Amino acid sequence: MWAMPTAAALRSNDLTLRVSEVFASIQGEGVTAGTPSVFVRLQGCAVGCAWCDTKYSWSPTGGRETTLASLMAEVTAAGCDNVVVTGGEPLEHPAFAPLVAALKQLGRRVEVETAGTRVPPEAPVDQWNVSLKLAHAGVAESTRLRPEAIERLRDLDAWFKFVVATPADLAEVMELQARYRLPSERILLMPLGMRRQEQETLTPAVVDWCRERGFRFSPRLHILIWGPRRGV
Numbered sequence: 070m071w072a073m074p075t076a077a078a079l080r081s082n083d084l085t086l087r088v089s090e091v092f093a094s095i096q097g098e099g100v101t102a103g104t105p106s107v108f109v110r111l112q113g114c115a116v117g118c119a120w121c122d123t124k125y126s127w128s129p130t131g132g133r134e135t136t137l138a139s140l141m142a143e144v145t146a147a148g149c150d151n152v153v154v155t156g157g158e159p160l161e162h163p164a165f166a167p168l169v170a171a172l173k174q175l176g177r178r179v180e181v182e183t184a185g186t187r188v189p190p191e192a193p194v195d196q197w198n199v200s201l202k203l204a205h206a207g208v209a210e211s212t213r214l215r216p217e218a219i220e221r222l223r224d225l226d227a228w229f230k231f232v233v234a235t236p237a238d239l240a241e242v243m244e245l246q247a248r249y250r251l252p253s254e255r256i257l258l259m260p261l262g263m264r265r266q267e268q269e270t271l272t273p274a275v276v277d278w279c280r281e282r283g284f285r286f287s288p289r290l291h292i293l294i295w296g297p298r299r300g301v
């Protein structure tokens with residue numbers, strides 16, 4: 070059973086983390102799309118998706134080093150109640166659980182964006198947003214689909230987001246849904262593409278697939294508004 074560490078324990082931890090960027094924006098996708106949020110992007114991801122738009126976050130030694138206390142000051146200054154911990158792959162970061170604990174101690178609501186490739190540690194996360202990777206990510210199935218991690222996240226009532234473009238992608242989603250017994254009401258489909266035009270072209274088909282299967286549609290607001298820009 071997870072227990073909230075005391076403030077003294079967190080302070081005495083004197084933890085350092087490697088952070089790619091911290092910025093305030095709106096949540097761009099998923100069930101809380103549109104929510105004012107501060108994003109904490111942690112360094113490090115070993116998944117290696119071909120179309121990844123945050124390759125600068127892959128190296129665990131990249132970005133900048135900060136302390137947990139400094140990071141909490143940055144989050145406080147950003148002034149949003151909702152914090153999105155993202156990456157990289159945040160579950161690969163050694164300070165993930167203490168970071169979530171510190172954010173909760175600050176009184177923040179915590180969402181986590183993960184590829185679902187690691188079993189999550191005990192941590193008081195309010196909302197898990199799991200973006201399982203399909204074959205079009207160009208990553209070996211043994212790397213992108215880890216049954217023990219997916220099943221644990223499913224049991225934590227995670228939301229499962231899939232970026233899709235073709236009927237073959239939809240068929241893959243259906244296969245994964247059956248394989249891991251993912252509830253339809255917890256699945257979201259989002260159109261593939263890093264440009265507004267691509268999103269707009271694909272959206273009608275993706276909405277139809279959601280209607281047919283009982284999935285949710287999610288826009289990708291950050292792309293519609295800003296395109297492939299960093300830190301927005």
Ligand code: SF4
Nearest residue numbers: 114116117118121184
């Ligand atoms: S899991 Fe996320 S951060 Fe890692 S390579 Fe894939 S898209 Fe990029």
